[in-house]
């Protein structure tokens with residue numbers, strides 16, 4: 205059997221919060237990722253994504269559980285250049301140019317032969333002479349990606365790599381990643397953005413409250429939990445200052461039960477519907493963000 209890129213069992217990590225109570229950031233997580241997979245960790249704030257990524261990179265140790273990255277400890281995998289990361293934070297030197305930055309890190313790795321390749325791979329060739337402080341947020345993030353590519357790692361882990369980028373920069377970043385993934389690299393990324401998981405990841409690991417609540421092919425997550433979405437426009441009388449009147453919605457649900465409805469619009473479920481269904485504390489019918497004033501009967505349709 206091929207050695208998995210990541211093999212983790214029973215991961216648990218708790219932190220002592222400022223009020224003295226324990227916060228369980230990651231709770232009994234099992235995860236196996238095969239070489240070449242592109243996997244998204246998706247979840248709301250505080251779901252445990254960053255803590256999981258930190259453990260995969262050996263930046264923090266689990267309280268209990270085991271992790272192997274290509275059959276070794278995460279720290280050893282990093283040392284061997286088999287895994288590298290693009291983190292949310294982490295400084296670049298403002299006075300260096302893009303190329304000088306890559307060259308400095310390449311020298312540390314003894315891989316100055318890779319400078320031109322990684323500049324091209326991260327689409328930085330045209331701005332190689334630009335000082336870091338003059339680079340946009342998106343360009344700086346692509347530079348961090350270039351640095352991660354210097355040791356030619358088998359696995360790249362990205363923690364919310366597009367936070368703070370505008371839509372154009374995000375699209376350009378992911379196009380860069382897509383080109384790179386086509387060369388067979390394993391890519392694991394944490395994100396808040398459903399669209400990024402939907403468009404880029406073949407597999408989505410949904411986390412909530414430190415646990416994996418679903419782990420499947422992205423298309424299956426959508427199909428399994430989104431179901432089909434039935435959309436219609438409610439009468440103006442059903443809309444109050446706070447949105448749709450819940451009593452009215454309850455009436456609609458009851459009315460749909462005998463299935464005597466006509467002219468309904470049925471569309472494939474979105475990953476957003478799946479996400480809401482899987483992470484909602486108190487599942488209720490969410491408003492369809494694509495069509496303001498319409499209601500998705502996700503709960504009722506299931």
Ligand SMILES: Nc1ncnc2c1ncn2[C@@H]1O[C@H](COP(=O)(O)OP(=O)(O)OP(=O)(O)O)[C@@H](O)[C@H]1O
Nearest residue numbers: 219220221227229248249250251252253254255256
């Ligand atoms: N060093 C720490 N000390 C105390 N609590 C922490 C620490 N790191 C994380 N936590 C807590 O652990 C939980 C999980 O945090 P984590 O950053 O892993 O989530 P996340 O899914 O990455 O969230 P976000 O999307 O907001 O970055 C949160 O409740 C967080 O407050």
